[in-house]
Amino acid sequence: MEVALEAGVSQSAVSRAFTPGASVSEDTRKKILKAAKALGYRPNAIARSLITSKSRIVAVVVAYFNNQFYPDLLGELSSRLHAQGYQILLFTGFLDKDSDDLLSQILQYQVDGIILLSTSLSSEFSAECASLGVPVVLVNRTTAQDDVSSVTSDNFRGGELVANFLLAGKHKTFAYIAGTPNSSTNRDREAGFLRRLRSQGIKDVSKARGNYTWEGAAQAARQLLTNRKRPDAIFCANDHMALSVMDVARFEFGLKIPRDLSVVGYDDAGAARWRSFDLTTMEQPVKEMASAAAQIMLSQIKRELTTPVHTIVPSALIIRSSARVPDNWESRREKSPEDRRRREPAQN
């Protein structure tokens, strides 16, 4: 190591000069830092990883980017992880596909942990990660076995809240546009929605599959809106699809929203907040979810936490103008400028 020579000290001293909290005198540290600057030296994080067997790298797998919810989540996650001195190794393009071959690649890089955004993994793989001691956190998904940590909102309750709201709005004909059928979020949202409707005696809910995509949702909407019994309320498994449905309803069917059709989404992401859409939707609080995921990941890396935890972040129905607002609901709303953002707490 040239820097050691230049500064006239040992390699150990150089190492300690760059390790916060290591025992070096101010004198030698100064000398070393000066030599390092002169030589353009920077510690090699790769070599450090090899010896410490800690890479300070977390792999983040993102399903896809079209839905603004994911870039937002990734951005929040990134700033939190970086703040703790962790780097992100990014993988993308795995929407509810088993990402096993990918995960094998990831493990070669000796990552300290893996965060999966809307991506599933096989139980064999989660077992392997467990045996290797590599923590895994699922965001916006759960596994059937609950054997890896997860961060979600209360999707079942969310589905119920949407049903409540639409029922109170005196809608008559309900439809659901599904995401990918094997995703836990889709399953839970649908189950909550349908259960509440059924409990009110409504069994006949039409359904179409949009697979969380723009075009898929557009097709689904076309199909539902040409039904002999056209729905007057459509609940979409995410915002991205809900926006697509609004586009189709307005521009292809000439419908007025919410007069002719109410549309409700899930996420409160991106364009849902824009005036052109002003979507009524179940929020998924990005900051809280990212923060919970980062925190779980870090405490698992530090072995402060060794069993899987399942965090359900509280969320609320954000009432805007894409769905008819029940009369009695109005009276509960405040008259502040924040009016449009009024929340209906999920905890009630």
Add this chain to the structure above:
Amino acid sequence: MEVALEAGVSQSAVSRAFTPGASVSEDTRKKILKAAKALGYRPNAIARSLITSKSRIVAVVVAYFNNQFYPDLLGELSSRLHAQGYQILLFTGFLDKDSDDLLSQILQYQVDGIILLSTSLSSEFSAECASLGVPVVLVNRTTAQDDVSSVTSDNFRGGELVANFLLAGKHKTFAYIAGTPNSSTNRDREAGFLRRLRSQGIKDVSKARGNYTWEGAAQAARQLLTNRKRPDAIFCANDHMALSVMDVARFEFGLKIPRDLSVVGYDDAGAARWRSFDLTTMEQPVKEMASAAAQIMLSQIKRELTTPVHTIVPSALIIRSSARVPDNWESRREKSPEDRRRREPAQN
């Protein structure tokens, strides 16, 4: 190395079994692979990096994610880099900030290259990367010194094309909403736009700054639209701002687009294509730009390319309905279903 013992071979043999193209007999390779599977062995990419001094990691720095152009670009870049066996170390949150302290962090991880999306870097830093032999590619930005490779569209020409189109549409009062003033793209788009207008005797173009943000553009729009001389054409330095302007114009000022106001953007990204906006805009072809950036990066890593190259990808004006279409323009348009997507080539 346990696998070597298990398979009864040397460490070298194991290494060769996992190196494509290395000289091992089928027999020993089989034996090794079997032993590896039994032990759950995977080569350690970190150790490999250390000895080969190639990490097969490319750092990607993304300015921000609100503008759908960036997630799209990142996704394309990711799939191309992964296809070539490279991993991505992600950094985000650096919109036209000097990212120097960050870059110092990046270099500790011995990345094989750095791709910057809409992020600037100091000339000292680019010099340092050059001396270290770490290739840098700028996407959607150029540097004043042209000392690092870049991939952009022809922003100056784009600005001119927009001016042409708006002039042909017989607009009278023009405005420009700027991005961050120090970004090369903003500078070039504005310069092209203004030059063409000036050449037609129009010197009085009002201007406001949106800094590429939603709220910034909304404020800029409010200011411009309350001017005593309200513009009938606004050119925005990107789509994200243009969408915000449309929201403000329609919902706060009750304007009809394009009857009362024409809005033109830049990127052809995300919601610009949705029917609710149907934005006329200069495209920036994401796939082509990502592909060019990946290609330059790879050939620089392989030292096939050692001087900076500046790729300008061809792009076109995408004519939709957010800006008044000149009469004579109509006659040139095809009657196909692709009509709405008709391009006006930049090369003419």
Add this chain to the structure above:
DNA sequence: CTGAAAGCGCTTACAG
């Protein structure tokens, strides 16, 4: 506080 030495898990000439 400081240094010499061992070792992290690989790859790669060099011999055979």
Add this chain to the structure above:
DNA sequence: CTGAAAGCGCTTACAG
């Protein structure tokens, strides 16, 4: 085709 040996750039007990 195969193995023994050296070495990549660090960290970390262990002595002093």
